[in-house]
Amino acid sequence: xxxxxxxxxxxxxxxxxxxxxxxxxxxxxxxxxxxxxxxxxxxxxxxxxxxxxxxxxxxxxxxxxxxxxxxxxxxxxxxxxxxxxxxxxxxxxxxxxxxxxxxxxxxxxxxxxxxxxxxxxxxxxxxxxxxxxxxxxxxxxxxxxxxxxxxxxxxxxxxxxxxxxxxxxxxxxxxxxxxxxxxxxxxxxxxxxxxxxxxxxxxxxxxxxxxxxxxxxxxxxxxxxxxxxxxxxxxxxxxxxxxxxxxxxxxxxxxxxxxxxxxxxxxxxxxxxxxxxxxxxxxxxxxxxxxxxxxxxxxxxxxxxxxxxxxxxxxxxxxxxxxxxxxxxxxxxxxxxxxxxxxxxxxxxxxxxxxxxxxxxxxxxxxxxxxxxxxxxxxxxxxxxxxxxxx
Amino acid sequence: xxxxxxxxxxxxxxxxxxxxxxxxxxxxxxxxxxxxxxxxxxxxxxxxxxxxxxxxxxxxxxxxxxxxxxxxxxxxxxxxxxxxxxxxxxxxxxxxxxxxxxxxxxxxxxxxxxxxxxxxxxxxxxxxxxxxxxxxxxxxxxxxxxxxxxxxxxxxxxxxxxxxxxxxxxxxxxxxxxxxxxxxxxxxxxxxxxxxxxxxxxxxxxxxxxxxxxxxxxxxxxxxxxxxxxxxxxxxxxxxxxxxxxxxxxxxxxxxxxxxxxxxxxxxxxxxxxxxxxxxxxxxxxxxxxxxxxxxxxxxxxxxxxxxxxxxxxxxxxxxxxxxxxxxxxxxxxxxxxxxxxxxxxxxxxxxxxxxxxxxxxxxxxxxxxxxxxxxxxxxxxxxxxxxxxx
Numbered sequence: 001x002x003x004x005x006x007x008x009x010x011x012x013x014x015x016x017x018x019x020x021x022x023x024x025x026x027x028x029x030x031x032x033x034x035x036x037x038x039x040x041x042x043x044x045x046x047x048x049x050x051x052x053x054x055x056x057x058x059x060x061x062x063x064x065x066x067x068x069x070x071x072x073x074x075x076x077x078x079x080x081x082x083x084x085x086x087x088x089x090x091x092x093x094x095x096x097x098x099x100x101x102x103x104x105x106x107x108x109x110x111x112x113x114x115x116x117x118x119x120x121x122x123x124x125x126x127x128x129x130x131x132x133x134x135x136x137x138x139x140x141x142x143x144x145x146x147x148x149x150x151x152x153x154x155x156x157x158x159x160x161x162x163x164x165x166x167x168x169x170x171x172x173x174x175x176x177x178x179x180x181x182x183x184x185x186x187x188x189x190x191x192x193x194x195x196x197x198x199x200x201x202x203x204x205x206x207x208x209x210x211x212x213x214x215x216x217x218x219x220x221x222x223x224x225x226x227x228x229x230x231x232x233x234x235x236x237x238x239x240x241x242x243x244x245x246x247x248x249x250x251x252x253x254x255x256x257x258x259x260x261x262x263x264x265x266x267x268x269x270x271x272x273x274x275x276x277x278x279x280x281x282x283x284x285x286x287x288x289x290x291x292x293x294x295x296x297x298x299x300x301x302x303x304x305x306x307x308x309x310x311x312x313x314x315x316x317x318x319x320x321x322x323x324x325x326x327x328x329x330x331x332x333x334x335x336x337x338x339x340x341x342x343x344x345x346x347x348x349x350x351x352x353x354x355x356x357x358x359x360x361x362x363x364x365x366x367x368x369x370x371x372x373x374x375x376x377x378x379x380x381x382x383x384x385x386x387x388x389x390x391x
Numbered sequence: 392x393x394x395x396x397x398x399x400x401x402x403x404x405x406x407x408x409x410x411x412x413x414x415x416x417x418x419x420x421x422x423x424x425x426x427x428x429x430x431x432x433x434x435x436x437x438x439x440x441x442x443x444x445x446x447x448x449x450x451x452x453x454x455x456x457x458x459x460x461x462x463x464x465x466x467x468x469x470x471x472x473x474x475x476x477x478x479x480x481x482x483x484x485x486x487x488x489x490x491x492x493x494x495x496x497x498x499x500x501x502x503x504x505x506x507x508x509x510x511x512x513x514x515x516x517x518x519x520x521x522x523x524x525x526x527x528x529x530x531x532x533x534x535x536x537x538x539x540x541x542x543x544x545x546x547x548x549x550x551x552x553x554x555x556x557x558x559x560x561x562x563x564x565x566x567x568x569x570x571x572x573x574x575x576x577x578x579x580x581x582x583x584x585x586x587x588x589x590x591x592x593x594x595x596x597x598x599x600x601x602x603x604x605x606x607x608x609x610x611x612x613x614x615x616x617x618x619x620x621x622x623x624x625x626x627x628x629x630x631x632x633x634x635x636x637x638x639x640x641x642x643x644x645x646x647x648x649x650x651x652x653x654x655x656x657x658x659x660x661x662x663x664x665x666x667x668x669x670x671x672x673x674x675x676x677x678x679x680x681x682x683x684x685x686x687x688x689x690x691x692x693x694x695x696x697x698x699x700x701x702x703x704x705x706x707x708x709x710x711x712x713x714x715x716x717x718x719x720x721x722x723x724x725x726x727x728x729x730x731x732x733x734x735x736x737x738x739x740x741x742x743x744x745x746x747x748x749x750x751x752x753x754x755x756x757x758x759x760x761x762x763x764x765x766x767x768x769x770x771x772x773x774x775x776x777x778x779x780x781x782x
Contacts, residue, residue: 039737297781305749329777336749342766346430351774358696358727358745359753375733383742383771386720387778390688 011297011388012045013037014328016289018280018315019050019057020304020335023366024373026050026061032370033300033333036377040385047292051301051315054203054261054279055146056103062142063088065287068099073132075125076160078106078113078149085129089138090286094199097140098133102126102262103147108224113149118225119178119234121150123265127160134194143269144279145204145262151217151224152177153210153238154268158245161272162190165241181237186248196273203279205314208260210267211239216260224263238264245271280318289322298384299323299330300377306345306352307338320348331384333376335365353380402688402779403436404428405719407680409671409706410441410448411695411726414757415764417441417448418455423761424691424724427768431776438683442692442706445594445652445670446537447494453533454479456678459490464523466516467551469497469504469540476520480529481677485590488531489524493517493653494538499615504540509616510569510625512541514656518551525585533677534660535670536595536653542608542615543568544601544629545659549636552663553581556632572628577639587664593657594670596705598648601658602630607651615654629655636662671709680713689775690714690721691768697736697743698729711739722775724767726756744771 017029024032027050037044052061063070068090077083088099105125106113113121133141150156155165155175164187165173165180173179208214217226217234226234242254242264249271253259258276259267270276284290293299301316310317320330329350337345337354345352355372356365365372408420415423418441428435440456443449454461459481468474479490496516497504504512524532541547546556546566555578556564556571564570599605608617608625617625633645633655640662644650649667650658661667675681684690692707701708711721720741728736728745736743746763747756756763 298778329781331774331777334749339748339762339766342748342770343430346769346773349773350777351770353744353770354747354749356745356747356750357730357733358725359747359751359756362750365750371730375730378737379733379742379744380774382737382740383722383774384778386722386741387689387775388781390720390779 010043010045011041012047012295014047014049014292014296014299016049016051016299016301016319018052018303020369022304023335023369026052026057027064028370029302029373032373033377036374037381039378040381047296049287049289049292051280051287051319052144052283053146053205053315054144055205056101056107056109058144058146058203058279058283059086059088059099059101059104061283062090062099062286066090073129075105075128076122077110077125078121079116080122081112083112085125087129092140095140096138097142098138099142099144100129101144102265103144105129106150107147108149109147118149118151120176121152122156122176123148123150123152123154123263124156124160124175126265127157130157130195131161131192134192134198139198141198141200142282143200143202143274145202145206145258145266146279148262148265149224150265151221151226151234151263153180153241153264155180155241157265158186158268161192161195163188164190177234177237180241181233183241183244186244188248200269200272200274201282202258202261202266202269202274202276203282204258204261204266204276205279206261207257209256210242210254210259210264211235216264219260220263242267278313278318280313280315283315284318284322289319290326293323293326293328296328299328300333301330302333304335305338306332306334306336306341308341311341311344311348317348331380333373333380335369351380401434401436402432403438403686405438405440405683405687405690407440407442407690407692407710409443409694411760413695414726414760417443417452419761420693420764423764424768427765428772430769431772438687440678440680440683442671442678442710443535443674444537444596444706445535446596447492447498447500449535449537449594449670449674450477450479450490450492450495452674453481453490453677457481464520466496466519467513468501468516469512470507471513472503474503476516478520483531486531487529488533489529490533490535491520492535493656494535496520497541498538499540500538509540509542511567512543513547513567514539514541514543514545514654515547515551515566517656518548521548521586522552522583525583525589530589532589532591533673534591534593534665536593536597536657537670539653539656540615541656542612542617542625542654544571544632544655546571546632548656549659552583552586554579555581568625568628571632572624574632574635577635579639591660591663591665592673593649593652593660593665593667594673595649595652595657595667596670597652599651600647601633601645601650601655602626607655610651611654633658669704669709671704671706674706675709675713680710681717684714684717684719687719690719691724692721693724695726696729697723697725697727697732699732701732702735702739708739722771724764724771726760742771
């Protein structure tokens with residue numbers, strides 16, 4: 001009789017991974033994990049709750065677990081190109097709630113958005129989609145801010161909602177990062193104020209302010225294409241634009257957590273009255289993670305790479321902390337682990353594991369992630385089964 | 392109160408890894424594993440039994456666990472150079488037992504042995520050492536066959552023990568692979584027959600015959616420098632020499648398991664009356680693995696790379712099977728795992744894990760193996776602790 005046949009009962013396992021960026025969406029990670037578990041326990045009860053933290057994949061994660069419908073609309077991409085952008089609508093007790101994922105409109109993952117320099121990219125399409133949703137009667141919005149290619153402080157979005165940027169001579173200024181240094185006044189006379197009457201929740205894993213050394217440009221600008229020598233000028237221009245916007249809208253939010261998310265889109269939405277929330281916490285609520293953990297034996301989570309950032313409230317940490325509160329051990333299975341962060345990660349998880357089966361390149365690990373996740377989870381489950389039996 | 396503080400009692404863990412070839416000797420692997428365990432359970436009871444399978448490290452593994460004394464003697468290396476070779480002596484109930492590790496004399500790890508082509512390398516030094524030990528009164532020998540650079544069928548060793556190789560004209564033939572094709576007769580008149588009166592046990596993880604497609608030259612020749620087009624000639628020469636040797640000594644062992652170990656040294660020793668044994672099984676006995684497993688909760692083993700070969704009786708498999716017999720789960724922590732072999736490995740171990748924390752090069756994994764092993768074992772232990780507690 002094998003060790004596994006002697007297990008006292010079929011375990012109940014909650015799968016709540018984030019995506020493995022660049023290789024597997026969160027539902028795919030969950031599917032791989034499930035395959036690995038079934039090799040050990042064919043009858044295992046699995047509660048799959050793929051996670052997200054406000055970045056790419058947030059829309060799919062919420063729709064997958066919470067239901068709702070998926071829609072598309074044509075809006076402007078970051079380079080001004082027309083594109084189809086997906087969004088979701090959930091029926092909630094408070095009425096229809098739209099889920100807007102910034103990455104679907106101006107995301108880094110779409111090469112067309114990157115076809116113009118960051119100084120020319122615009123968040124206009126976000127404003128177009130929001131306006132359309134408000135036209136449709138939506139009054140509750142979840143806006144997932146991660147993964148944007150823009151760095152315009154939300155100026156493009158504000159213009160799409162009716163604001164006008166003016167220079168010292170009263171001439172119109174284009175809402176592009178390269179022009180924001182000339183903004184003297186933001187005219188909100190024609191702004192569609194209905195957006196301020198909406199309940200807008202910003203989902204992000206980024207709690208940085210708009211400007212300064214921890215701000216949007218300093219931290220995220222370089223990966224969007226801001227050259228090191230341009231960072232100060234971008235930051236100054238954003239600050240100038242933001243001060244004028246704050247004056248016009250009467251809200252002072254440049255220093256608020258999340259203002260620096262999505263190249264400053266966070267700032268503009270906060271200035272319109274949105275509230276900031278931890279993306280992973282909101283997603284955990286929407287996917288019903290707590291309910292799934294009730295009576296479960298084990299939680300598996302993971303992400304492409306776990307490092308010190310994970311500990312600042314990324315999806316795996318949120319999942320593990322909720323599991324701990326309910327007495328459920330949480331194990332981390334990620335694409336890679338930062339050895340420097342491992343001692344701290346080890347305190348949050350019942351074991352942290354990377355998927356490679358040995359030395360290999362990043363490209364190979366990403367290409368083979370589906371099989372590697374299943375294999376690693378299988379082995380982790382074998383150890384788990386043996387330990388449970390031993391005790 | 393942390394999860395670990397709530398553990399019912401301090402676990403007892405047996406550490407029985409093989410070496411990580413090229414980076415860590417088995418006792419060093421065991422030390423790294425211990426460090427990882429102590430991070431989770433400072434009071435863990437550890438029984439360290441580093442393993443070996445008859446290859447390099449066998450001498451140290453036995454001396455580390457079984458006691459005994461380490462000695463050195465000057466003998467010929469594979470290229471004829473003089474070198475100091477380590478060996479061990481154990482006091483056993485049956486009298487002193489010498490432990491001879493072929494790799495200490497003609498090993499692949501010593502560049503001097505590789506300074507001449509494989510066709511000119513000789514196992515003479517092995518014969519010198521054996522003769523010296525017999526002179527000293529030793530009558531029991533363990534000969535660990537792994538890691539040799541030679542492929543002379545043990546001809547050099549036999550000559551050092553007094554045998555003479557002759558060609559058809561009665562002229563002396565050098566005991567080198569390149570000359571063995573000319574051997575017509577092996578004259579054992581002057582052979583030191585005392586060696587046949589000794590109790591000689593061959594330790595190997597290689598059970599191949601001397602010749603043929605599964606033989607010494609076909610399987611191991613290329614890594615020693617035999618060119619593909621030379622394999623047939625080498626194999627024919629070995630067969631010729633071996634037939635003459637069998638005739639002279641009256642034992643027919645060319646096809647016996649282990650005859651092809653150590654470039655055919657296995658054959659020559661079998662022809663002298665030695666017996667073949669699984670290196671890992673003998674080492675497990677000498678290090679007292681079964682006694683260590685008694686009352687233990689968990690066994691950790693590992694090796695540099697685990698693959699289909701592991702399942703043919705390498706040290707981790709032997710350790711795991713002994714553990715299973717005693718009801719102790721065995722977990723594998725290796726430098727790398729062959730994904731192809733993982734399904735089969737998974738049936739033998741309570742979880743198979745590779746040490747890399749993410750994509751990395753083989754060189755980096757080897758250079759950092761000490762820290763990687765400790766980190767991986769720490770995480771495996773955290774999972775174990777959580778699972779035990781959960782049950």
